[in-house]
Amino acid sequence: MKLQRMNQYILLLYLFSRISKYQTICDELQNQMNQIKQQQQHFLNILRQYQERLVELTNKNESKTHLIIELLNKEEQLQLQIRQMQITIDRLTEENNQLKSDMLPYGSISEVKQLVEQFKQIHAELSQ
Numbered sequence: 099m100k101l102q103r104m105n106q107y108i109l110l111l112y113l114f115s116r117i118s119k120y121q122t123i124c125d126e127l128q129n130q131m132n133q134i135k136q137q138q139q140h141f142l143n144i145l146r147q148y149q150e151r152l153v154e155l156t157n158k159n160e161s162k163t164h165l166i167i168e169l170l171n172k173e174e175q176l177q178l179q180i181r182q183m184q185i186t187i188d189r190l191t192e193e194n195n196q197l198k199s200d201m202l203p204y205g206s207i208s209e210v211k212q213l214v215e216q217f218k219q220i221h222a223e224l225s226q
Contacts, residue, residue: 107224110217117210120197127190134183134190141176141183148173 148169155166201210 103220103224107217107220110213110220113210113213114217116201117214120201123197124194127194131187131190134187138180138183141180145173145176145180148176 152166152169
């Protein structure tokens, strides 16, 4: 009986470590995705400003070709950065989905939480 409890304790300890690692990775991925989305929005705002300025220059019929070329180059750079960010978001999403599928054998979140509670209870019993 004691061996069975010990085996349960070891299994729950392993599951708890996997869950903790999964949660940490999920949190890190979410933070990275949020940062990328903020940067992406920032770059989109800059791009929008450059485009508005370009329209303004065109409407005023100004002959500042060098500024237009600079704005177009900036736009191209920003679009490249946005594409790179989207690739990163896609990769992070894929990793997140993989982590979720890795957790499927352990059941639903509520089942995992129940296992964690069992782990805590067994740990408390064994600590006494």
